[in-house]
Amino acid sequence: MPLSTIAFDADDTLWENEQIFHLTEQRFRELIASHTKIEDLGQSLLETERKNLRYYGYGIKGFTLSMIETAIEVTGGTIPARDIQEIIQAGREMRDHPASPFPHVERVLKSLTGDYRLLVITKGDLFDQERKIAQSRLGGYFDDVEIVSEKTAATYRRIFDQYGDGPGRSLMVGNSLKSDILPALEAGAYGVHIPHALTWAMEQAEEPLDHEKFHQLQSIQDLPDLIVALSS
Amino acid sequence: MPLSTIAFDADDTLWENEQIFHLTEQRFRELIASHTKIEDLGQSLLETERKNLRYYGYGIKGFTLSMIETAIEVTGGTIPARDIQEIIQAGREMRDHPASPFPHVERVLKSLTGDYRLLVITKGDLFDQERKIAQSRLGGYFDDVEIVSEKTAATYRRIFDQYGDGPGRSLMVGNSLKSDILPALEAGAYGVHIPHALTWAMEQAEEPLDHEKFHQLQSIQDLPDLIVALSS
Numbered sequence: 001m002p003l004s005t006i007a008f009d010a011d012d013t014l015w016e017n018e019q020i021f022h023l024t025e026q027r028f029r030e031l032i033a034s035h036t037k038i039e040d041l042g043q044s045l046l047e048t049e050r051k052n053l054r055y056y057g058y059g060i061k062g063f064t065l066s067m068i069e070t071a072i073e074v075t076g077g078t079i080p081a082r083d084i085q086e087i088i089q090a091g092r093e094m095r096d097h098p099a100s101p102f103p104h105v106e107r108v109l110k111s112l113t114g115d116y117r118l119l120v121i122t123k124g125d126l127f128d129q130e131r132k133i134a135q136s137r138l139g140g141y142f143d144d145v146e147i148v149s150e151k152t153a154a155t156y157r158r159i160f161d162q163y164g165d166g167p168g169r170s171l172m173v174g175n176s177l178k179s180d181i182l183p184a185l186e187a188g189a190y191g192v193h194i195p196h197a198l199t200w201a202m203e204q205a206e207e208p209l210d211h212e213k214f215h216q217l218q219s220i221q222d223l224p225d226l227i228v229a230l231s232s
Numbered sequence: 233m234p235l236s237t238i239a240f241d242a243d244d245t246l247w248e249n250e251q252i253f254h255l256t257e258q259r260f261r262e263l264i265a266s267h268t269k270i271e272d273l274g275q276s277l278l279e280t281e282r283k284n285l286r287y288y289g290y291g292i293k294g295f296t297l298s299m300i301e302t303a304i305e306v307t308g309g310t311i312p313a314r315d316i317q318e319i320i321q322a323g324r325e326m327r328d329h330p331a332s333p334f335p336h337v338e339r340v341l342k343s344l345t346g347d348y349r350l351l352v353i354t355k356g357d358l359f360d361q362e363r364k365i366a367q368s369r370l371g372g373y374f375d376d377v378e379i380v381s382e383k384t385a386a387t388y389r390r391i392f393d394q395y396g397d398g399p400g401r402s403l404m405v406g407n408s409l410k411s412d413i414l415p416a417l418e419a420g421a422y423g424v425h426i427p428h429a430l431t432w433a434m435e436q437a438e439e440p441l442d443h444e445k446f447h448q449l450q451s452i453q454d455l456p457d458l459i460v461a462l463s464s
Contacts, residue, residue: 055324057359061293068300069320077313081304084316088301092287126358127289130381149362 002231003190005164006112009174010122010129013220015099015136018198021063024090028067031083035075045070046201053202057149059125064091099132104221109141111224117164120145121156121172123179151179153186160189171230173223178205185211190230194220234463235422237396238344241406242354242361245452247331247368250430253295256322260299263315267307277302278433285434289381291357296323331364336453341373343456349396352377353388353404355411383411385418392421403462405455410437417443422462426452 011017029041038044048066056062067087071079112118120142122129129147133139144163148155160170167188174180174193181191182205190213208214215226243249261273270276280298288294299319303311344350352374354361361379365371376395380387392402399420406412406425413423414437422445440446447458 055327056293061288061297064297065293065320065323068316072313072317075313077317079313081307081309081311081313081316084300084313085304085309088297091297095287126379127381147358149359 001165001169003116003169003171003227005117005119005160005170006227007119007121007159007164007170007172007184007189009172009176009180010120010132011124012175012196012198013173013180013194014105014120014138015101015132017099018196018200020094020097021200022198024063024067024094027090028071028087031086032071032074032079035071035079035083038074041070041074044074048073050202057125058123059128060091060094061125063094064088067091095128095131099135101136101138102220104219106138106141108220108223109138112227113141116227117143119143119159119163121151121159122147123149123151151183153183156184156187156189160187171227173220175199176203176205177207178203181214182208185213189213190215192217192223192226194218194223233397233401235348235401235403235459237349237351237392237402238459239351239353239391239396239402239404239416239421241404241408241412242352242364243356244407244428244430245405245412245426246337246352246370247333247364249331250428250432252326252329253432254430256295256299256326259322260303260319263318264303264306264311267303267311267315270306273302273306276306280305282434289357290355291360292323292326293357295326296320299323327360327363331367333368333370334452336451338370338373340452340455341370344459345373348459349375351375351391351395353383353391354379355381355383383415385415388416388419388421392419403459405452407431408435408437409439410435413437413446414440417445421445422447424449424455424458426450426455 008014025042032041045066048070052062052066056065068084071087118141126147133145146159157167160167164170171190171192172180172184175196177193181193185191185208193216217223217226240246257274264273277298280302284294284298288297300316303319350373358379365377378391389399392399396402403422403424404412404416407428409425413425417423417440425448449455
């Protein structure tokens with residue numbers, strides 16, 4: 001059965017995202033450094049984020065709240081309120097950062113549209129993700145955009161059944177092995193991993209190198225050729 | 233054309249919500265009162281929320297960030313970090329509040345299921361809303377749950393076209409005239425307003441009393457009779 005549906009992760013697959021979190025975290029560390037002796041602030045922040053995942057899910061607002069909480073904790077409550085206001089401001093500026101598509105993305109989407117049903121499957125905050133899709137000006141290429149709170153095999157099965165012709169005729173493209181590739185393979189779809197320079201610690205996983213439906217590309221510009229090869 | 237699709241707002245229509253925000257705001261005001269001479273803290277918070285809407289959208293996380301920002305502002309930056317930690321904690325406890333369906337809700341859904349396509353159309357934070365739908369144990373009654381960032385006439389048109397037989401055969405039930413009723417009427421659907429004791433200042437609007445598809449009920453238990461009357 002030939003491929004009919006190609007789904008894309010959004011953050012760090014279609015446009016830069018992790019780098020913006022990374023830069024904000026740097027700003028956070030510089031702000032806090034003078035108030036604490038704790039050196040590994042990144043590790044403290046990651047632990048707070050992990051603990052808060054069940055309260056906040058993914059996205060800028062939860063990240064901002066976790067930065068504030070970490071700042072209070074690592075300074076033993078001595079951080080001045082003005083610095084907390086600075087953290088809130090840093091969080092808001094993340095939202096002002098434009099979602100600019102990576103090189104080749106628009107050309108690849110243009111070449112696939114018409115021949116395949118194109119979807120976005122992205123995890124995170126509804127409000128953040130809708131803004132980024134609008135800003136990217138890529139929305140028109142997609143038949144549907146699914147913003148979900150978690151990416152499990154069941155998530156992919158449901159979406160590929162509802163918007164495509166089932167997982168067997170579907171392909172998922174993304175930068176996160178843990179969220180984009182492994183659960184899509186488990187659902188029975190193809191999984192095409194395009195690594196990104198920065199991957200959040202919580203998104204790391206082993207490469208399923210021996211899975212017959214797993215593929216890895218250095219750049220999204222190689223995707224159309226791979227799809228042709230898989231379809232022939 | 234008879235009705236085929238009945239859509240429900242969630243917060244303050246299927247279960248209590250505004251009261252939890254209200255109680256948290258009270259706790260916030262008590263916490264801040266000793267650090268400021270500003271008396272109308274509720275008004276200050278509302279102004280911050282309004283200003284932040286374009287950054288945060290709706291939901292608990294944005295509300296928590298707005299409380300922190302207001303606390304810093306109204307105390308001229310003198311609020312201790314420990315009190316900010318208390319605000320973060322109050323925000324998290326909102327999330328632990330169970331979404332218990334209002335009286336009659338489950339019985340009404342049970343009586344309609346099978347005869348009508350039932351939808352939830354709710355605005356807000358994806359993460360919050362999915363949790364509440366799961367907690368409420370009402371999820372199984374609905375053919376689809378749409379969590380959207382804004383409720384406009386276009387939103388209702390798209391959903392009633394995609395999941396129903398168009399707005400003309402659809403009915404929207406909700407407590408907010410501004411978000412549930414006026415845009416649904418504008419889309420061409422019926423709008424059934426069930427007022428709730430507390431309505432957030434940003435959700436208030438005039439009643440469209442002379443619109444032929446506008447109806448008002450004191451309780452959701454009267455909905456099945458209204459639907460029968462409209463269908464005959």
